[in-house]
Amino acid sequence: MAHVCEAAVAGVGVDGAGVTVMVSTTVRDTVHATDPVAGDLEEWQLTFGQGPCVDAFNDGGPVLVVDLGSPDYSARWPAFTPAALDSGAQAVFALPLQVGAIRLGVLDLYRARPGPLSPHELADALAFADAAGMLLLDGAAGTQPDTADLAWQRDDPTAHQAQVHQATGMILVQLGVSAEAAFARLRAYTYSSDRRLGDVARDVVERRLRFEPDPPSGGKGEQ
Amino acid sequence: MSDRLVAETFVELADTLVDDFDVVDFLHQVTVRCAQLLDVSAAGVLLTDQRGALRVVAASTEQTRLLELLQLQDDEGPCPECFHTGRPIAVADLSAATSRWPRFAAEARQIGFVSVYALPMRLRTDVIGALNLFGTEPGALDEDTIRLGQALADVATVGLLQARAIRNRDALAEQLQAALNSRVVIEQAKGVIAERRHLDMDQSFTLLRGTARTSNRRLSDLARAVIDGSEIL
Numbered sequence: 210m211a212h213v214c215e216a217a218v219a220g221v222g223v224d225g226a227g228v229t230v231m232v233s234t235t236v237r238d239t240v241h242a243t244d245p246v247a248g249d250l251e252e253w254q255l256t257f258g259q260g261p262c263v264d265a266f267n268d269g270g271p272v273l274v275v276d277l278g279s280p281d282y283s284a285r286w287p288a289f290t291p292a293a294l295d296s297g298a299q300a301v302f303a304l305p306l307q308v309g310a311i312r313l314g315v316l317d318l319y320r321a322r323p324g325p326l327s328p329h330e331l332a333d334a335l336a337f338a339d340a341a342g343m344l345l346l347d348g349a350a351g352t353q354p355d356t357a358d359l360a361w362q363r364d365d366p367t368a369h370q371a372q373v374h375q376a377t378g379m380i381l382v383q384l385g386v387s388a389e390a391a392f393a394r395l396r397a398y399t400y401s402s403d404r405r406l407g408d409v410a411r412d413v414v415e416r417r418l419r420f421e422p423d424p425p426s427g428g429k430g431e432q
Numbered sequence: 433m434s435d436r437l438v439a440e441t442f443v444e445l446a447d448t449l450v451d452d453f454d455v456v457d458f459l460h461q462v463t464v465r466c467a468q469l470l471d472v473s474a475a476g477v478l479l480t481d482q483r484g485a486l487r488v489v490a491a492s493t494e495q496t497r498l499l500e501l502l503q504l505q506d507d508e509g510p511c512p513e514c515f516h517t518g519r520p521i522a523v524a525d526l527s528a529a530t531s532r533w534p535r536f537a538a539e540a541r542q543i544g545f546v547s548v549y550a551l552p553m554r555l556r557t558d559v560i561g562a563l564n565l566f567g568t569e570p571g572a573l574d575e576d577t578i579r580l581g582q583a584l585a586d587v588a589t590v591g592l593l594q595a596r597a598i599r600n601r602d603a604l605a606e607q608l609q610a611a612l613n614s615r616v617v618i619e620q621a622k623g624v625i626a627e628r629r630h631l632d633m634d635q636s637f638t639l640l641r642g643t644a645r646t647s648n649r650r651l652s653d654l655a656r657a658v659i660d661g662s663e664i665l
Contacts, residue, residue, distance in 0.1 A: 270610025273602040309616030310659040325602055332483040335609070366506075369487065371499050371619045375633055378623020378659065388620055388659050414496075414623070414633070 210241045210344060214316075217337035218243055221330050223302070223318040227251045228341055230314040231266050240314075240345075249296035250317055253289050260289035261303035262315040269312070271335075274301040276323035299323040304334055306342035309374055311389045313345045346393050367407020376410035383420045394420060438580065441465045445587050455592055455611045456618055457641070457651040459490035462563075462588045467492040470573065470581050472565040473545070476502040477553075477588060478511050479561035479608055486511055486561065489615045494622070494637035501539050502564060509536035511562040514550035518559045520582070521550040524572040546570045549578070551585040555593060558601065560608060563588060614652045621655035625665050639665055 214226040225247035229239045239255065242248035254260035261272040274282060277299055283290045293301065298319040306313040316338045326334060367373070373395070381391035398420070399409045412418035445465070448458050459477045466475035474493060478486040485506040491498050505511040510521040510533070523529050524547050529537045540548060547567035553560050563585040567573075573581070592611060593604065618637070625636035643665055644654045657663035 268610060269613050270606045273606060275602055305613075307613060309613060309618075309620045310656050311620075328482065331605055335481075335483055369481075369485070369506075370503060371488065372496075374616050374619035375623035375626065378620040378625075379627035380623075381620075381659070382624055382627040414626075 210341065211243075213337060213341045213344060214241050214243050214247075217316065217318060217334065217341075220337060221318060221326070221334045224321050225319050227317045228306070228314060228345075229254070229262055229317070230345060231312065246297045246321075247317065247319060250293055250298055250301065250319055253292045253296070254317075257286070257288040257292070259286045260293070261286075261301050262317050265303035265305045265315050266312060269305060269307060271305065272301075272303045273326065273331075274303075275325045277301060278323065297321055300325075302326060302334060304338035306338055306345060308342065308346075308392060309377075309388070311346070311377075311387075311392055313342050313389070316341050343396075346389065347396065365405050365407070367405045367410075370407040370410065372410040372414045373406050376413035379413055380420045384422050391420075438469060441469060442583075442587070445591070449591055452650070453591075454614075454644075454650040454652055455607075456490060456614045457644070458591045459588055459611075460492075460641070460651075462584055462591070463490050463492040466563065466565060466581065466584050469584070470565060470577050471567075472549075472573075473568045474498055474566045476564045477561060478502060478505060478515075478564060479553075479592075479612060480515065480559075481612060482605060482608060486515060487612050487615070489561075489611055494634045496633055497543055501536070501543060501545075504536055504539060505564075508533045510548050510550035511564050514552050514562045515559055518552050518554060520552065520578065521548075522572060522578070523548050525570040540566065544568055547572070549573060549581065551578075551582050553585050553589040553592075555589055555604065558604065560589065560592070560604065617652050617655045617659070621658040624658050629665070 210228055214228060217226045225244040227239060227242035227247040227250060229251050239251040242251055254262045261274050265272045277290060277294055298321065300320040300323050302318040304316045306316060318334060376395055377388055377392045380395055381388050384391060384394065395409065399406050445462065448461060463475040463477060467473065476491040477489050479489050481487050488499055488502045491502060510523060514521045526537050526541055526546055526548060545566040545568060547570055549565040551563045553562060563581065565581060593607060621640055622633050622636040625631060625639055626633055640655060641651060644651045654663060658665055
């Protein structure tokens, strides 16, 4: 995760990054922050229960704060905003780590100066959020993909097909687990069978492949 | 088409735009009305993922083959062209487009579509997606119909952006991403229902949407409840 955060700082062109894992809106844990300011930002949001990261998690979309000093934001987050400004952040971009109903946490990026992300920077930030989300997902499931797996998956053109998400829902019922665990199992099966996510998902949706409950250590689906 | 039906449609869509309405449900409604009013057999909405690809967010029917045809356009087809140029694309006869879009034209014709249109969804200088229309008869839509189609595309844009007051490009980005994620929530819920009830994906969507309507709940709220198990459909 440290690697993803640092890559995001360099790649997007921000001053710092932090990732907070949110189990629910009340149970949270900061997994990494690239510098003290990023650490403070996570800390303030945990302490006050408000801020861009909290809203991004609850609303299911990014919260892009171009100028934290504008009056809108002291009204929106009365405790967080002055503390964050005091720490040295002038712009904060909070990106939810999510896949539909699966909500894992938030990637926070900050800049010491106000200003928007360019379209290109936003695209990169969204890509880093995806990478961080998949790391959390596979990490929580005990299947740690290596960097090659992540690169491979980023290039998988089938990863966004509707059937991938439909299959997640079906596997959830087949295994009696959460959506998060179901998606992790689908991905683990895809790695181990060396296929593309969309192709495996299609087999599930067309009812040629079923997942059966088994001890979580194996991470494999069966016919 | 009757003027009265057109007027009723716009009133109905405007009525939907109350506080806290559901974006995916609203866009679905727009596509259903497009199919009825514009005399086309299917309609879909694709939105930019702001990373170079277009994603399906709504369709007039949830049949897998239509969704797949729509999604095929992350790299070729009328919608990417419309999105990149910001101009409407009209193809009255797809058999003349086999070299322009080899894969898309072949798949569309296999399903039985003969003509295709893509109308841009624009906000000031930004193009955020495209409204895609499919006909089963060759022949161009007349100018009035195209104009009505563009009006519906504009309504779809307004609805999407009104979900939260859109002041600037950053708010637009927030809203687009949230809408795309809502679509994923719907797909996951369709899977849950399909498996539990032994239904196909189209039937699962119909059940989900029908239940949301009759119980007066937002489509994506009900979908989340289905996924986390607090609601069993």
